[in-house]
Every structure is written in C-alpha cells, then in structure tokens.
Amino acid sequence: LFQFITISPDICTTTANTQGICYSAADCTNLQGTASGTCAAGFGVCCTFTRNCESSTNVNGTLFQNPEYPSATTTAPGSCKLTVVPVNENICQIRLDLMEFTLAQPDENGVCADDFLQVTGGTTTIPAICGQNNLQHMYVEVSPGSGSVSINVDTFTAGAKWNISVTQIECSSPYRAPAGCLQYFTNTHGTIKSFNYDATTFTSPTTPPPATTPTTQLASQVYGVCIKSQSGYCSVAYTKTSATPNDYTFSLSDDPGPLPVGAIGSIGSTDCTTDYLMIPMGIITNVPAYPATSADRYCGINFPSKVETSIQPFALYVVTDDTETNYADPALNDGPNVGFSIDYRMKAC
Structure with missing residues (x-):
C-alpha cells in the first residue's frame, strides 16, 4: 500500500x-x-527562493539579496528593487527579516541620505532605514486583494550587503502581527533595539567625532513595537540591556551630562519632546528616588533599572524628530542620540 x-x-x-x-x-x-x-x-x-535586483516574486519564503551576496557590493548598484506579488487574495501582511543588512551610515543629522531601504505599496508608512540592522525585522500592512509591494534598496557607494527574508502572511494566520506594529515579538522575553543601534562603535559621547562617524540614531522614526500576549502572563518588565550606568545603551536626546549611578534620564511629556520611547502607563520600580513613579515617555542618557506595565496589548512606541546628533549639543538639547537596546520579560499573573 x-x-x-x-x-x-x-x-x-x-x-x-x-x-x-x-x-x-x-x-x-x-x-x-x-x-x-x-x-x-x-x-x-x-x-526558500532567492531573488536580487529588478526581480519579482509571487512565492512565499523569498530571500532578497544583493547581487554579489554573500559578498558585499563592489560597485554602487543604485536602485535595487524586489516586487512582491501577493500569493493569493488573503494576504494581510508581509514580514521582512533582515538576516544581514549593512548600508552606509546616515548623515550627521541621522538622515539616510546616501543608502536606504524603502518599502512602498503597503497601507501604512514604513520609515526609511540605513546603517547596521542585522537581525532586525519589520511588518508591512497590505490590503487583501490589492497590488504589489516594492522593496527598494538604494545605494550610493560600494560595500552594501543585504539578505532579506520575505514572508507573506495570511489574514487568519497566527503569525499575523496586531495592527500598528512595525515590529512584533512573540517570545516571553527578548531584546528590542532601535534601528541602526550598535553601541560598540560609539566612542565619543561629548564631542563631534573628528574622523570616524559612530552609529547614529535614525531621524524621523515613528513606529510601534508589540509583544504578543501569552496565557498566564499579565505584565511586561523592561530593563536596559547593559547594567552599566552611562554606557549609552539607552541614549535618546535631552540631558547630555553624566548621571549618578542608579539615576534615570528624563521622563514625562514636559522633558521628553524630541526623541523618546513611550511605554503606556509605565511604572518605574527599583529606583529609590522615584518610588512607583508612573510615566509614559522616557529619554535622556539612562533608563530606569526597571519599568513595568500591565496595559494590554503590550506595546511601546519609538519617536524621533528630524534632527539627530551622536554627540551632546547643549544648544539643541538634542544629543547624544545613539538609540537604545532594552530587554523585555513577561511576568506571570
């Protein structure tokens, strides 16, 4: 048989x-x-299916790569576009996993002026990104039965490398992210980083770098990051990835001066107006000077030792303005802007 x-x-x-x-x-x-x-x-x-410049795909599991991958580009290909055609009329999202992604750094204001990744054709605005973004991801909302989505990598100089996994998600799929979430984390714990975050290259927090450009926070970023609700878990706790004070693993504008051990940066809508991380109804814990203080906005050059929230759906929001610097500028009160790396862990009821 x-x-x-x-x-x-x-x-x-x-x-x-x-x-x-x-x-x-x-x-x-x-x-x-x-x-x-x-x-x-x-x-x-x-x-999986591999595609590169000026190609299209109507199959799921496509890998969009630069022509020389796994090597970096030896010339500037200019515009390199993949057109994603929905596999059926029940596609609601496209997930992009940036398995490897290295483009030129943004300019001194955090703008992706030379190289950038831009996604068009969805129902929501996707911010342009550049720089170092290995293992980042993003979700693109699409209207079922609508047209194609374009993924365009535009490069001005050689040395770019990308390997992007493209997954089409049906409207009824358990892998679908909630509406309004550019990023979606489904594990009970993990690490959330801003785009182009790489603390190891940041060496000069108080003066403009004379020769090399350290990693800079990207300008004009407004997006949501969501965490999947799980049975038996009622809250989420956020902590800075590194426990070392003043190490710039959290650096979003405002006060450029050094902070004492155990202190936090600025909080609240009055201080955090240019760049900030928003955690709805966040409760600051483990900081004696701020016992059970509630705040939605967090900025400055440090993050509380722990921020907890029980507001569901679990989400945080990233907001940056159109001018970023990677050094402290008292005249602008806007720097050093490196971005952030924070860990999250869901807590049982």
Whole structure:
C-alpha cells in the first residue's frame, strides 16, 4: 500500500533560522527553490527562493539579496528593487527579516541620505532605514486583494550587503502581527533595539567625532513595537540591556551630562519632546528616588533599572524628530542620540 501525504504550504524555520515555506522536496525543486531543513514531521522540506535586483516574486519564503551576496557590493548598484506579488487574495501582511543588512551610515543629522531601504505599496508608512540592522525585522500592512509591494534598496557607494527574508502572511494566520506594529515579538522575553543601534562603535559621547562617524540614531522614526500576549502572563518588565550606568545603551536626546549611578534620564511629556520611547502607563520600580513613579515617555542618557506595565496589548512606541546628533549639543538639547537596546520579560499573573 502506498500512502499519499498532503503537505500544507505553511511557514517553517530553515536551518539558517529564517522563515521558509513547507513543500515536498519535488515541489520545492519544481518551483526552483532551495531546501533548507525539514518540516511536516520530516515529510517536507523548508523551501526558500532567492531573488536580487529588478526581480519579482509571487512565492512565499523569498530571500532578497544583493547581487554579489554573500559578498558585499563592489560597485554602487543604485536602485535595487524586489516586487512582491501577493500569493493569493488573503494576504494581510508581509514580514521582512533582515538576516544581514549593512548600508552606509546616515548623515550627521541621522538622515539616510546616501543608502536606504524603502518599502512602498503597503497601507501604512514604513520609515526609511540605513546603517547596521542585522537581525532586525519589520511588518508591512497590505490590503487583501490589492497590488504589489516594492522593496527598494538604494545605494550610493560600494560595500552594501543585504539578505532579506520575505514572508507573506495570511489574514487568519497566527503569525499575523496586531495592527500598528512595525515590529512584533512573540517570545516571553527578548531584546528590542532601535534601528541602526550598535553601541560598540560609539566612542565619543561629548564631542563631534573628528574622523570616524559612530552609529547614529535614525531621524524621523515613528513606529510601534508589540509583544504578543501569552496565557498566564499579565505584565511586561523592561530593563536596559547593559547594567552599566552611562554606557549609552539607552541614549535618546535631552540631558547630555553624566548621571549618578542608579539615576534615570528624563521622563514625562514636559522633558521628553524630541526623541523618546513611550511605554503606556509605565511604572518605574527599583529606583529609590522615584518610588512607583508612573510615566509614559522616557529619554535622556539612562533608563530606569526597571519599568513595568500591565496595559494590554503590550506595546511601546519609538519617536524621533528630524534632527539627530551622536554627540551632546547643549544648544539643541538634542544629543547624544545613539538609540537604545532594552530587554523585555513577561511576568506571570
């Protein structure tokens, strides 16, 4: 007896920890895909499809790469566009996983002037990004049955490298992010970073760098970051990724001066007006000078030792204005702007 097994084209995880689509080995080959790991209890393969400049895709699990990948570009290709055509009329989101992503740094004001990634065709505005963004991700909202989405990487100089996993998500899929979430985290704990955050390159917090440009926060970023609600968990606690004071793992405008150990940066709508992280109904804990203080906005060059919130759906919001500096500028009261890296952990009820 022969038993025929039907393999549903569901989202799967490849051996490279990217998202692919589960197919039979024969179907993956016929679709000109690449098998990377197994799925469907070993009866299927996790299939991916590679595209580069001026191409289109109507299959799920596509990898959009620069032409020379895994090497960086040797020339500036200019505009390099992938057109994503919905696989059916029930697609509500497209998820982009930036597995590798290196473009030129923004200018002195945090604007992606030379190189940038821009996504158009969705129903929401996606901020342009550049710089170092390995392992970041974003969700693009689309209207079911609508036209295509364009993913455009524009480069002015050589040295760019990108490998972007493109996953189309159906409206009824459990992988769908809530509306208004550019980023969506589904684990009970993890790390959230601003785009182009890389603290290891930041060396001069008080003066303009004379020769090299350290990583700079990107300008004109307004987006939501959501965390999936889980059964048995009633709140989320946020902490700075590094426990070292004044190490600029949290640096969003305002007070450029040094802070004493255990202190926090600025909080509230009065102080945090240019760049800030918004945590709805955040409660500051573990800081004696601020016992159980509630604040929505956080900025400055330090973050409270812990901020908790029980407001659901769990979300925080990133806001930056159109002028960013990576050094302290008292005249602007706007710097040093490096961005942030904070950890989150859901707490049981």
